Amino acid sequence: MDLLARFLIRLFSTAITLFGVAVIVFTVVRVVPGNPIAMMLPPGATPADIVRLKALYGLDKSIPQQFVIWFWGVLHGDFGTSISLRQPVLGLVLGRLPATLELATMALVMAILIGGASALTAVRFRGTQIETGIDVANGAALSIPDFLWGLLLIIFFGVLIPLFSISGRISPDLQLNFETQFYLIESIVRLRFDVTANLLAHMFMPALALALPLAAIIGQLLKQSLKETMELDYVTLARTKGYSETRVILREALRNAILPTLTLTGVQFTFLIGGTVIVERLFSYEGLGNMAIDAVVNRDLPLIQGIVICFAVIFTAVNLVVDLTYAALNPRLRHA
């Protein structure tokens, strides 16, 4: 099977998955008991007002009819209007998405750096106390979820040693006249390094909380495959040539050992993005996840649907890219 056919099949399968997500989220939010319309009405509203509002949001039709109307709109880029914020859902979601993407990307980079460094160190000093120490640390990091890491970090770096901010995305007193919502990237482009530093100070703890469980997974798997690669003949050959151990690991073994880790990192990245929901809440970080929880609290059906679809698109896209990258990099699959 060549890459193109593989891509088309996966694309079709992804479309079915996304449709399934749309059906489920639509059905689930329709059986919500709290009435969003009742929460919007001023006191003294007449029954005629209620009927008019319901018609405005399309809530007077049957559920299958509502679904068809909503889904037709989604296909045309119209996700409806938020009930609590009274703005188009698409604009709200796209306005918050950059904050979440920056946070998740930062966390991914941190996870790769921490996990990679721990694996390389453990392999360089394999069989010593250092390796045992790293194994134990990885085991602990793995069994503690991001929510708990976030709380622990708040206590350590927010209260005991107050180094970083424990809430928000940026200090409210900073003057920003930015064009985009990608504050971090734009601050670097505009050479506003005071803003960059401020953003990083806010982002550090939530990103680290998200990164640590993934760093442990990367560390464990990369160490495992590095150790296996180190036993291969070509590595022994490099050693007999007189290369130093560090050089053998970095130049010879790493390149061949990294593929399984890459694939797993891609899959685990979706879990990391899913974790942003509660971590953003914990740190009052103004991203998509924080808005999602508010939307549930306010029974804002169109907004909930839009955000869940947005997450689902990201998840399936990441999985698709991982799958195709793996197929492209792995010669056994490429010529299969």
Next chain:
Amino acid sequence: MLDGRGSINRRVGARLWLSGGWLLIVCLASAFAPMIAPQDPLAQDLMSGQLPPFWVHGTEPGFWLGTDSLGRDVLSRIIWGGRIALQVALIAGTLTALVGSTLGLVAGFYRGWADRIISRLVDIWMAFPPVLFSILLVAVLGTGLRSIIIAIVVIDWTRFARVIRAEAMNQGAMDYVAAAQVAGFSRQRTMLTEILPNVLPTIVALLSLEMGIAIIVEAILSFVNLSISTDAPTWGGMIAEGRTTIYQAWWVLVFPLIALFLTVLSFSQFGEGLKDRFDPVLR
């Protein structure tokens, strides 16, 4: 080689004892909460709000770990909160394991249409952000212990289904399964008497992990104010309150967090320890 095995055994042993010991303490404290807890966990006393723990100046006897903003005893609330955490862990964990493992076994052993439908459902489930999904479900079902348990089962069954499906497929390809078929066992009997016992250690290890996860989910739901009820003592609810008064009364956050941390860590380490102990390769 012998030395290496000895040290692995000792490490596994220590892990099992330590984590099992803490879980036993939590179980006993929960079972005898009415007798152990020094105060009524719901009793408010605004005059003795935010009392510090016993070793800090300005405390009052009887409130070992201090009080929260409403003057409720932190230690008593942690002990009673353990009851809810354990209930969620045991009931939700077991139900999730039952549902997920059954679907995984059926998909992995029977293959065909059953497998296609179940795998498709897993794909769809994996495209949901799990925390948001659980918050949404509890918002729909209404707060309460039952809703939380249902939400956990509905969301987490895929953890079991994915792993057990793969295991069942591996086992299904082995000679002993073919032998059972030749001996005239029905498909169903082969699955239950041949495959199931061989995937059981994996289910047990996953179950222990899942119990820790269930406790975290309950804490997260309490944290966003969607758990049992607003005044029921839960670790997550205490953490949410402590988060807001962190600079005035750190103990309201720190002590329930330690209880949650140790319990979640113990469940996962207990599961890992069990898996290593029963792993024939390591043994």
